[in-house]
Amino acid sequence: MGLWPLFVGIPxxxxxxxxxxxxxxxxxxxxxxxxxxxxxxxxxxxxxxLGGGRPVGNLFxxxxxxxxxxxxxxxxxxxxxxxxxxxxxGCAERILALAEQGGGAIGLVSPTHQGRGIxxxxxxxxxxxxxxxxxxxxNGTDPVATLRRFDGLVDIYLPDFKYGADAVxxxxxxxxxxxxxxxxxxxxxHRQVGHLDDSAATTDAHxxxxxxxxxxxxxxxxxxxxxxxxxxxxxxGLWLSLMAQYHPAxxxxxxxxxxxxxxxxxxxxxxxxxxxxxxxxxxxLAGLTRLFLQDPAAAPESGLPDFRREEPFVWRESIDSxxxxxx
Ligand code: SF4
Numbered sequence: 001m002g003l004w005p006l007f008v009g010i011p012x013x014x015x016x017x018x019x020x021x022x023x024x025x026x027x028x029x030x031x032x033x034x035x036x037x038x039x040x041x042x043x044x045x046x047x048x049x050l051g052g053g054r055p056v057g058n059l060f061x062x063x064x065x066x067x068x069x070x071x072x073x074x075x076x077x078x079x080x081x082x083x084x085x086x087x088x089x090g091c092a093e094r095i096l097a098l099a100e101q102g103g104g105a106i107g108l109v110s111p112t113h114q115g116r117g118i119x120x121x122x123x124x125x126x127x128x129x130x131x132x133x134x135x136x137x138x139n140g141t142d143p144v145a146t147l148r149r150f151d152g153l154v155d156i157y158l159p160d161f162k163y164g165a166d167a168v169x170x171x172x173x174x175x176x177x178x179x180x181x182x183x184x185x186x187x188x189x190h191r192q193v194g195h196l197d198d199s200a201a202t203t204d205a206h207x208x209x210x211x212x213x214x215x216x217x218x219x220x221x222x223x224x225x226x227x228x229x230x231x232x233x234x235x236x237g238l239w240l241s242l243m244a245q246y247h248p249a250x251x252x253x254x255x256x257x258x259x260x261x262x263x264x265x266x267x268x269x270x271x272x273x274x275x276x277x278x279x280x281x282x283x284x285l286a287g288l289t290r291l292f293l294q295d296p297a298a299a300p301e302s303g304l305p306d307f308r309r310e311e312p313f314v315w316r317e318s319i320d321s322x323x324x325x326x327x
Contacts, residue, residue, distance in 0.1 A: 035121060036061060050156070099130055105135055107158075137158040171264070230288065270296070
């Protein structure tokens with residue numbers, strides 16, 4: 001039992017005092033916020049080294065601190081109280097259950113805004129025997145203080161670096177200062193786990209950083225600038241997952257998305273092969289040659305997730321990532 005500086009009011013002669021009291025496990029549990037979990041399932045669509053040939057046991061947390069009009073997970077990302085309300089202990093049980101079901105790694109998807117409760121859940125799962133790599137999969141806006149809670153608990157960081165320009169980030173995702181926030185977050189992640197080994201990238205990843213970047217039609221994501229920022233920030237040893245799977249269907253699920261499509265008509269289509277090849281060239285020019293690639297011709301038509309189903313994802317081998325190491 002530890003002594004925590006917990007502010008507690010103690011009535012004394014009609015007045016309230018503030019003091020520190022020994023913190024019991026019960027009080028400690030009360031002090032850790034609950035976790036809202038929208039879905040938990042085995043997932044086969046991640047970069048091939050994640051899980052080492054087995055699916056990743058992903059926990060999809062409810063809500064997101066961004067509002068991307070094209071979000072394919074908007075059923076849960078725009079609903080911060082979707083799914084189950086769990087204690088950290090309950091969340092740890094769900095992590096261990098995914099390991100038991102055959103997951104090769106555990107993925108924490110959209111953990112940023114629930115960091116305290118989730119970090120505690122991972123800690124408890126480790127105490128309960130979890131020996132799989134833990135993957136932290138976020139949109140790249142994680143405050144450094146949040147990431148420090150996960151130092152030593154996370155093995156693989158898998159953030160997005162979505163945009164190279166703040167103005168576009170605001171228009172498409174309603175986030176301010178994205179570029180600076182993502183640069184700082186990726187630097188902290190790299191400080192904690194370093195680069196992914198080249199040999200692990202083609203086999204079984206246990207530790208390291210992989211950054212994801214979704215190419216947008218019309219070059220809206222400013223891929224070249226993202227690549228330059230990453231190379232300057234963490235160096236050319238970075239493994240970058242250059243995603244070609246953008247699909248416009250989620251835009252037409254909401255009025256806000258439809259408005260976005262009117263203002264940015266290029267968002268109403270998938271990316272072209274030429275645009276994807278330009279993005280690959282831009283990465284090479286920036287010095288980033290370690291790439292996970294997708295087939296742009298195989299952007300999912302019907303593969304968008306439906307979180308009302310027990311199995312939210314429809315799997316198609318053709319959209320799995322390929323690994324490329326440019327000379
Ligand atoms: S950051 Fe990801 S999960 Fe969040 S709204 Fe954007 S696309 Fe959806």
